[in-house]
Amino acid sequence: MKKTFAFTSLAALAVAGAVSFTTLSAAQGTDEQPAVADAETAVAVDPSKEITIWRDPGCGCCDAYADYLEAEGYRVIRIDDRDFAKTSVSVGVPEEGLGCHLAKIDGYYVSGLVPAEIVERLVTERPDIDGITLPGMPQNAPGMAGKSGTLKTYAFDDGEVSVYSNE
Structure with missing residues (x-):
């Protein structure tokens, strides 16, 4: 039992x-x-792959550059800012070195149409600078028509400017 x-x-x-x-x-x-x-x-996006761009809303090359970064695997947040030049200077970009928009990635400012491989080097090497800039709108930069030639990118930090890349 x-x-x-x-x-x-x-x-x-x-x-x-x-x-x-x-x-x-x-x-x-x-x-x-x-x-x-x-x-x-809900895993956080890798901060080295998330970039915020302040741009003139009417600028087609800024949109082309954002599309280029997205194709390179970045998550791009676009912010319309008709006065991005003033914003750029306020974060340390030298007036004579302004690019066509301002971006921020992983604690660094990036001004202009800087190629993705240079942005990747910046967030990987982590130099003690505020950011980098590719002044103006070079025809051979990402987002522009041309594709060949060298691009001189400058580092800026506390009013000091030096060459970061010349490729």
Whole structure:
């Protein structure tokens, strides 16, 4: 009798466990699953791949540059700022070195149409500077028509300017 009672108790526990497992599995396939999926996809974007661009809303080359960065794997946030030049100077970009827009990535300012490989080098090497600038709108810069020739990018920090890249 004791063996039958023990066997019946074990069988009941096994059935209860199977029912609980089935119920939990079924619940995950309903409304509870999106919350789990959202938690999994809510991983923060790598700051070295998220870039904010302040640009003149009528500037087609700024949009072309943003599209170029997106094609290079960046998440681009575009902010319309008709007075981006004033904003640029306020963060340390030298007036004589202004590019056609201002960007910020991983704590650095980037002024102008700087190629993605130079931006990547900046956030990888992490030099002790405020940022870099590619002055003006060179025809061979990303977002412009041409594709060949060298581009001289400058580093700026506390009023000091030096060549960062000449490629």
